[in-house]
Amino acid sequence: MTAGRAKLDWGRRAVLTLPFVWLLAFFLLPFIIVAAISLAESRVGIPPYVPLFDWTQGGVWPASHASLDNFVQLFQDDLYVDAYLHSLSVAGISTAICLLIGYPMALAIARAAPARRGPLLMLVVLPFWTSFLIRVYAWMGILKDEGLLNSLLQGLGLIDQPLVILNTDLAIYIGIVYSYLPFMILPLYATLERQDPALLEAAADLGARPWRAFLSVTLPLSLPGIVAGTLVVFIPAVGEYVIPDLLGGSGSNMLGKALWDVFAMSRDWPTAAALAVAMLAALVLPLGLLNRLQRRLEPAEEGA
Amino acid sequence: MTRRPLLLPVLLNLGYAFLYLPIAVLVVYSFNASRLVTVWGGFSTKWYAQLAHDERFLDAAWLSLRVAVTSATGALVIGTLAAVVLVRFGAFRGRGLFSALVAAPLVMPEVIMGLALLLTFVALEQILGWPHGRGFLTLVIAHVTLCTAFVAVVVRSRLSQMDRSLEEAALDLGARPAKVFAVITLPLIAPALAGGWLLAFTLSLDDVVVSQFVTGPGTTTLPIEVFSSIRLGVSPEINALGSLIVAAVSVVILTASWLLTRGEAERD
Amino acid sequence: MSTGAPVIRFEGIRKSFGPVDAVAGVDLDIAEGEFFSLLGPSGCGKTTLLRMLAGLEDPSAGRIRIGGNDVTDVPPFARPVNMMFQSYALFPHMSVADNVAFGLKQEGRPSAEIKTRVAEMLDLVQLGEFGKRRPHQLSGGQRQRVALARCLVKHPRVVLLDEPLAALDRKLREQTQFELVRIQKQVGITFVMVTHDQEEAMAMSTRIAVMNKGRVLQVGRPHDIYEYPANRFVADFIGEANMFEGVAEGEGLRVADLECPLALEKPLAAGTSVVVMVRPEKIAMSRDGDGAGANRFAGEVAEIGYHGGVSSYRVRVGAERLVRVTSANRRHHTEPAVERGDRVVLSWHPANAVVLP
DSSP states (O other): OOOOHHHHHHHHHHHHHHHHHHHHIIIIIIHHHHHHHTTTTEEESSSSESSSSTTTTTTTTEEEEEOHHHHHHHHOHHHHHHHHHHHHHHHHHHHHHHHHHHHHHHHHHHHSSSHHHHHHHHHHHHHSOOOHHHHHHHHHHHHTTTTTHHHHHHTTTTSOOOOOTTTTTTHHHHHHHHHHHHHHHEEEHHHHHOOOOHHHHHHHHHHOOOOHHIIIIHHHHTHHHHHHHHHHHHHHHHHOHHHHHHHHSSTTHHHHHHIIIIIIIIIOOHHHHHHHHHHHHHHHHHHHHHHHHHHHHHHHHHHH | OOOSSSHHHHHHHHHHHHHHHHHHHHHHHHBBBBSSSSOOOOOOOOOHHHTTTTTHHHHHHHHHHHHHHHHHHHHHHHHHHHHHHHHHHHOOTTHHHHHHHHHHTTTSSSHHHHHHHHHHHHHHHHOOSOSSSSSSHHHHHHHHHHHHHHHHHHHHHHHHHSSSHHHHHHHHOOOOHHHIIIIIIIIHHHHHHHHHHHHHHHHHHHHHHHHHHHTTTTTTOHHHHHHHHHHOOOOHHHHHHHHHHHHHHHHHHHHHHHHHHHHHHHHO | OOOOOOOOEEEEEEETTTTTTEEEEEEEOOOOOEEEEEOSTTTTSSHHHHHHHHHSSSOEEEEETTTTTOTTTSSSGGGGGGEEEETTOTTSSSOOOHHHHHHHHHOOOOHHHHHHHHHHHHHTTTTTGGSSGGGGGOOOHHHHHHHHHHHHTTOEEEEEETTTTTSHHHHHHHHHHHHHHHHHHTTTOOOEEESSOHHHHHHHEEEEEETTTEEEEEEEEHHHHSSSSSSSSHHSSSSSOOOEEEEETEEEEEEOSSSSEEEEEOOOOOOOOOEEOOOOOOOOOEESSSSSSTTTTEEEEEEEEOOEEEEEEEETTTTTTEEEEEEEESSSOOOSSTTTOOOOEOEEEOOEEEEOO
């Protein structure tokens, strides 16, 4: 090994160190700490939990017993069990609506003339760049009882009484679909755009009608995009906090909101941590699937 | 395929209507003289004037800008290095963990990340005495962690599209690896770097959930301020603020995409 | 060809990617001033060998010498070789002149010298006017010449070409073959080229190494490789070949599906199994004459391919065997001498056949 080569390896290590250490310290370590604190005992004080280890005595000493009490509490409390199930169902329904709206859009963009695809896609992504909060806020103005939608419908004489949409699950669905639609469309578009148009021509040539060709060629080939888009919407939607809070009102009981309330109002950090761990447990499978999907796409970029 | 189906374009346009109507409503009503959303009280710019004199919003906006510039820059450095590792380093021990760590913040629910980071800051302060309290520094650390993944995605896709032999050619012509990176790689991925920075900047400027967890008293970012005032009720000032954001974003994005398409044309 | 010390020497070079040996032990000398080709099917290891020469891959075992110096551990930026990449790898964000100047700038040459050398080089490849353009404003052939100029400007000991003509269309490819050879003679630098195209390799090279599965199967002048292939793979890969597998018997060779034995130029020890290879153009085909005697076989024309200058025939001899024959279409206006279904007699002189182990 000459100096040049040795330096190269040193350089590689240096390049790797900063991102790796950062992510270990501020992404992986935090999850370990959450897991640890979810086993700790709550108390009134600063910090509002009994540390599992005592660092002040010059060394690591177990200071209190870890226990699953927080989790037992969660499962015995209907409020949390309900929030858990409700979050999964809201996220699931919203994701399904997202897919139903996003797929035709992605397909339409992928089938557009190549020069128009970029701008069309840009139009999908553009709202994402403007403030998320303010877009959700705009929906509040539209959906509330005396809001734009109701006054429009009443003005047209379609309804007599205002429809109650704000502060219902429907408003949450609308908010989540609206906010996450670009994340559904992007991976769908990526797989649809890659499809060779000759495949459809071949299917047509072999006698398949357009709808049949879609079902037996386009749809199955876009499955990776469907899975990726679904996961990318579903996972963060489970923990969504702002949308249920603003559109779902005080009655909406979802995990993200429950976590924040326990953390900020009750200052019960161990229970908040237990909630986070419980939420992660529901997401382990989708997260693992997403990771595998991404890794399957990886070898293409390394090159031989 | 001579017969173009009509259904798809119609659905596409409905989708765009869904995406843009709320924004249009927001902008229109920001010029409404009436306080009520449903009533049109004539054209007025008074909400903009009121916003311009609202110290709370101005202070929060200034803080958010500083946090966003710092975080985006930090995320750009770390995210770019992460992308280089993922695209160029081939197999190494810990690659699986590394790639999962890079990608996970993309989808991780923000409440989990926020809580986890806060608990970490508290624990670190107990053990190391750092970071002292919560505020600007903890916000930046949290935002860098959040945004790194997005920068990595953008830079990674550009890097993997780049013809590897360009770098090999430079090496072959006598440039040392560091020089190759500076003279060949960086200029060629510059559009992605700009895009990644902008994305990180926007995300940081927009983040409310993680910020709410990791910020301290007296350090209120713009989204936190907006969030608390929305929770108190609809305010036309927010319409004006939203419209300003929409205008600023449109200008920046259109310029950026114009630059990017120019770069693409040059690349091939 | 010079006979002095080789400018390039591979000693026991191996390269494994995981369990796969891309290069499985290569020993090879290349002399100063040669236009040397590495020829083989895709995946035979030729490109890997070239990249190891450039320093872009590290050999798993063995040494590489350039001009007598061991360069095995020398990084690519310090080796006296320059490579022309298959994609040309022109830097898209630099002008043509800056691309050509890049290597000289890395050497820290004074700018006046860089300017003159770049101009000279662009003139050599007939792109004197194009210095200010960007690569994407050039045609494929022009880009190829920029890539060549960028390699040559540093006066390397060796220029490496990775499928230099693959991206060009057919007409331009032939023209460029001669152009490359002309420039190589003019600058007097050793060229090592990787190609999968045997005609290209034969037309351009002083010597060729035929590779398969990570090994060099034969090294020689194009003529030697075509006329005297050392083994079945080379015989089959270069040009077209009729192979007769048989066992020596008496003066000739007994082939299972032929009635008469093949005549051999030199008798072999009885019982030796060999293959006799005959090139299609070495076989004479006539409509008259009888089908008896050594090396005369009656058959029926099964297929005819008309290529303009030549025609190729597949003649069914016996039940199974199709023998390939090519013959030049020398005369204008005459009706085709042979048609499908005609009975013909094939024959060749034993000296025109090659005995392969």
